Amino acid sequence: MDISEFLQQELNNRKSKGLLRRLYPAIANKKGKIFTGKKWLYDFASNDYLGLAEQGLHINPTASGAKASRLLSGNRSSFQNAEKALAQRKKKQACLFFSSGYSANVSIIPAMLKEKDAAFLDKACHASIIDGVRLSNAKMLRFRHNDAGHLESIIRKNRHKFKNAMIITESLFSMDGDFAPLSKIKKIAREKDCWLYVDDAHSTGIWEINTKGIDILVGTFGKAFGLWGAYVCGSKKLIDYLTNFARGFVFSTALPPFFYDEIKYRIEYIKDHPQLITKLKENIDCFTKQLGGKHSSQIIPIILGETEQAVKLSRFLNRKGFFVPAIRPPTVPQKTARLRISITTHHNRIELEKLARLIRDKANG
Numbered sequence: 001m002d003i004s005e006f007l008q009q010e011l012n013n014r015k016s017k018g019l020l021r022r023l024y025p026a027i028a029n030k031k032g033k034i035f036t037g038k039k040w041l042y043d044f045a046s047n048d049y050l051g052l053a054e055q056g057l058h059i060n061p062t063a064s065g066a067k068a069s070r071l072l073s074g075n076r077s078s079f080q081n082a083e084k085a086l087a088q089r090k091k092k093q094a095c096l097f098f099s100s101g102y103s104a105n106v107s108i109i110p111a112m113l114k115e116k117d118a119a120f121l122d123k124a125c126h127a128s129i130i131d132g133v134r135l136s137n138a139k140m141l142r143f144r145h146n147d148a149g150h151l152e153s154i155i156r157k158n159r160h161k162f163k164n165a166m167i168i169t170e171s172l173f174s175m176d177g178d179f180a181p182l183s184k185i186k187k188i189a190r191e192k193d194c195w196l197y198v199d200d201a202h203s204t205g206i207w208e209i210n211t212k213g214i215d216i217l218v219g220t221f222g223k224a225f226g227l228w229g230a231y232v233c234g235s236k237k238l239i240d241y242l243t244n245f246a247r248g249f250v251f252s253t254a255l256p257p258f259f260y261d262e263i264k265y266r267i268e269y270i271k272d273h274p275q276l277i278t279k280l281k282e283n284i285d286c287f288t289k290q291l292g293g294k295h296s297s298q299i300i301p302i303i304l305g306e307t308e309q310a311v312k313l314s315r316f317l318n319r320k321g322f323f324v325p326a327i328r329p330p331t332v333p334q335k336t337a338r339l340r341i342s343i344t345t346h347h348n349r350i351e352l353e354k355l356a357r358l359i360r361d362k363a364n365g
């Protein structure tokens, strides 16, 4: 088939299902608002939970690029200082940075699992985790979202068929906004001879989880840290191993040197400004109370089912001044199209209450 014909066919196919993704203009972002070319909207789509993305860099860049992978261009003390600071914060022996969370997951999982191994992963795990397992050639066995009982029964039936096995979950789920039952999962991992891999992307910097019993802890700096890049924390031996075998580390240019200083600065900044988390929690409470319920994280899904319903509500809110894009399959499972409300410290009571009221009124007909 001609390449152009192939591309058009695939795009048309997506479009016919109402699932075509398009880049929309974001001409400016400012303090929780986004300008899309027509008007300023309150931004409820951003993962800048603590409002740090607009802070600007605090460290004067002395070099613009890392020049090569760290294995080639050398390991500066600033790299090691930042990784050490994060390892300490996460109560792990060591840490290694990657250029993105996606790259971390698709590099670390295949470094850990091989053909004769198994990955037991939560059904709601992020695409980068799924891609990592696919790349590893290990058997992928998925358990019902946050259902430790189901995980245990799948492991009981299958663990003996594989050499090594790893349970993979997120700590705070990106599209559902709920926390994994980590203590139960840790117990299963311990008892059933499985390694435990936790992606802490949406929790990092806000909800500090108990990292004891987690063998591989991954997270990103693109959410609450307001930057980009990612990390893995674990034992010293794990980091030595990944320095050798994680292809996204070995074969990719390192993050720019100034980035490491900036990360170290932000680790301290978040630690020294607990009021940011207090404010975020107040905003979550304010929004969820108005919506008539309770929710324990900054990610609040409004599940509508069909794609058209989610798109319709998103457009309605847009007309009312709120930016809340619809999240559609394949990002979420079929028939669970939703609005994903992302609360940040930038929001204020008036806009939170107004958004909640608009959603509640629509839900009530």
Ligand SMILES: Cc1ncc(COP(=O)(O)O)c(C=O)c1O
Binding pocket: 100, 101, 102, 103, 105, 126, 128, 170, 174, 199, 201, 202, 220, 221, 222, 228, 229, 230
């Ligand atoms: C759970 C999870 N892991 C990894 C990623 C990818 O991180 P990054 O945006 O740094 O590539 C995301 C992105 O949203 C995520 O939600």
